[in-house]
Amino acid sequence: MKFKVFVDGQHGTTGLKIHEMLENRDEIELLTIAEKDKKNIKKRKELLNSADLVFLCLPDVASKESVSLIENENVKVIDASTAFRTDKNWVYGIPELTSKQRDKIKNSKRVCVPGCHASGLIVAMKPLVKNKIISKKHKLICHSITGFSGGGSSMISDYENGDFEIIGGQRPYALNLNHKHLPEMKHVLKLKKAPIFTPSVGNFKQGMLVISYLEKENLKKKNVSKDDLLKLYKDYYNNELFIKIIENNDEYLDNGFLNPMKCNNTNSLEISIYENETDLVIISRLDNLGKGASGAAIQCMNIMLGLEERKGLNIAKN
Template identity: 85%
Template sequence: MKFKVFVDGQHGTTGLKIHEMLENRDEIELLTIDEKDKKNTEKRKELLNSADLVFLCLPDDAAIESVSLITNENVKVIDASTAHRTNKEWTYGIPELTIKQRDKIKNSKRVCVPGCHASGLIMAMKPLIKEKVLNKSHKIICHSITGYSGGGSSMISEYENGEFEVFGAQRPYALALNHKHLPEMKYILKLKNAPLFTPSVGNFKQGMLVMSYLTKKGLNKKLNKDKIIKLYKEYYKDELFIKIIENNDEYLESGFLNPMRCNNTNSLEISVYENQTDLVVISRLDNLGKGASGAAVQCMNIMLGLEERKGLEIKI
């Protein structure tokens, strides 16, 4: 049996990556639409309703429109946009979030893929909040740097064809402190206030680091780096795609942490750094992998009853 899968928005960065990941899988039949017909509502509606599972790789308004075109109640949908991430009727697509989340995804017909920055922050902070190391009223402070591929085809072109003086350095953005991933960070972590979050784009195509800053005196429990690592290892003990870095001496000795070391995998690494008063928790992931297309395919595997890791690379 082959599952019919349609990627609505197959010509964008995320859609192209999903197509690449699925095109050689024997159990998947990819339904396609010509680029000239991608705005033809009737042709899209026909494909949306004839698929077993649909990926939405579209701007928010277009994703909402596509959902409205689906009248076949058997069609399962995975939305990679921001449109449904705080909607209670949709399941948040981090299988590792809690012990129940994987079953929620498996039994859902509507799943939303998390934002890449949000994935890094949520997976670092969820265990600390669940184990009451942090209060839900705690003001989380986070900074992230990501590869320019997260900005889509226009940003990729700017970085690969632009002048180094303009695009060659790290560039913070969303400086009004209203980044579009903030609502889901607050909603999924059940925080009283949204984190103080600043993202930036680096002069590299793929990969990212999400850095969360904590003061030891702000924790509810007296914990150091080793105890927090132990907590993470217990929380994520059965998770194939989550790796907790126990020994980070190589990073401390070199003084640098490479954001691209999880590229082309669906892995997310968590490492912890400290001095006497403060802690930094860093999530490293591929913004196109666990931060986007990889997470979407992982959810698809679960929703279709396939092996969860099928077609996904794990960093060794």
Template identity: 45%
Template sequence: MTYKVFVDGQEGTTGLRIHEYLAARGDIEVLRIDADKRKDAAERSRLLNAADVAFLCLPDVASREAAFMVNNSNTCLIDASTAHRTTPGWAFGLPELDRGQRTKIRGAKRIANPGCHASAFILAVRPLVDAGLLSPDALISATSITGYSGGGKSMIAQYEAASEPKLTSPRPYALGLTHKHLPEMMAHTGLKNAPVFMPIVGNFYKGLAVTVPLHLSQLRAGARPEDVQQALAAHYEGERFVRVLPLRDPATLEEGAFDVQACNDTNRVDLAVFGNDQQILLMARLDNLGKGASGAAVQAMNVHLGVDEGLGL
């Protein structure tokens, strides 16, 4: 069977990458909009309603507008913006979230693609909450370092022009403590309090790693680093796109540093636990353009269509 797919916002970073994933697919007919009609509402509406699956690679306001253009019961929307990630009626496009998530994605006609920082954070923290190791009331923090491609075309151009010395150093941002991924980071982990979250953009194209530091005293009484690693391993047993590293991963310790870019050009997430008898570092890394964006969107589409989940990835 051939499915018709339209990418609304096909010239953006996420849209372009989705097209790359779909290019070799024999089961996909890509519907394209003429360059001079990309802002033509009538033409966009026609293509959105002609598609079996439509990806919305747009700013939040435009994604909401596009969603209202769909007037049939067939088109499945997969929104890569922040607009619908905590909206009732929209399935969260993270199949590994829990055992029932694939069923929700399969049956949904509205799917919200997770954010890059949020995907790494949620995949690291949710198993601890589900296992009762971390209380939903916990007060925690997280740091995320990411490549500059996460800022889209304007930031990519800024970095690749290499005209500003300040861009050679890591740059913490979102210092108002209201990063747009925070609502989904809470909603899909079960945390009742927003983490103190510091994202940092670095002078490299792609790759992302979230670190959640925890005192063992913040966890269930008697919990050890082994319990945290085992909770992750149990939660993701059988998941092809999530790899739980051995406790205090020997390869990482031998290298002396955690490689932020080790998952680049894959749809994989690596989860790691480093710890002693007082503290742990809970870490997750992914390709911010792959599992953190376009790869996740295609994976959700595959789940929804009922085809092999890794097709094209």
């Protein structure tokens, strides 16, 4: 049996990557639309309703429009925009989130893929909130650096064809402190306050680090150490193929530096922890196009279609 899959928005960065990951899979029949017809509502509606599963790789408004065009109640939808990430009728697409999340995804017809920055923060912080290391009133502080591929075709062109002296090596953005991933960070972690979050774009194409800062004295459980958190993470993510907890930082770092690109072209997310007497730093490393976007979407598709969860997905060998 072949599953019919349509990528609405197949010509964007995420859509292209999903197409690439699915085009040689025997159990998938990819339905396609010519670029000249991508705004033809009649043709899109026909494809949206003839698929077993649809990926929406569109801006928020267009995603909502596509969902409204689906009349076939059997069509499963995975949305990669921010349109539905805090919607109670949609399941959040991190299978590792809780012990019940995988079944929720499996039994749902509406799943939203998390934002890449949000994935890094949520996977790192969820075990701490769940185990009451962090209070729901805690004000998280987080910084992220990501490859320029997350900015779409225009940004990719700027970096690949631009002058390094003009573009620079690292550029913070969303400095109004209102990044579009903040609502889902707050919602999924069930926090009373949104984190203070500053993202930045690095002069590399792919990969990312999401860095969270914690003062030990401000944690709900006092005197928590790196070793305590390592044990907690290993228990929480026990047997998860795509989540790796780093125990030996000396072996993990490259001469004291942390390379954001080492999980590229995989669906892995690695968590490493650093501390001194008063503070903890927790870093998630992932591919912004992998576990942060297209890889996460494929993982959810595999679950929703009853396929092997890791099929077509790579695991980092670091």
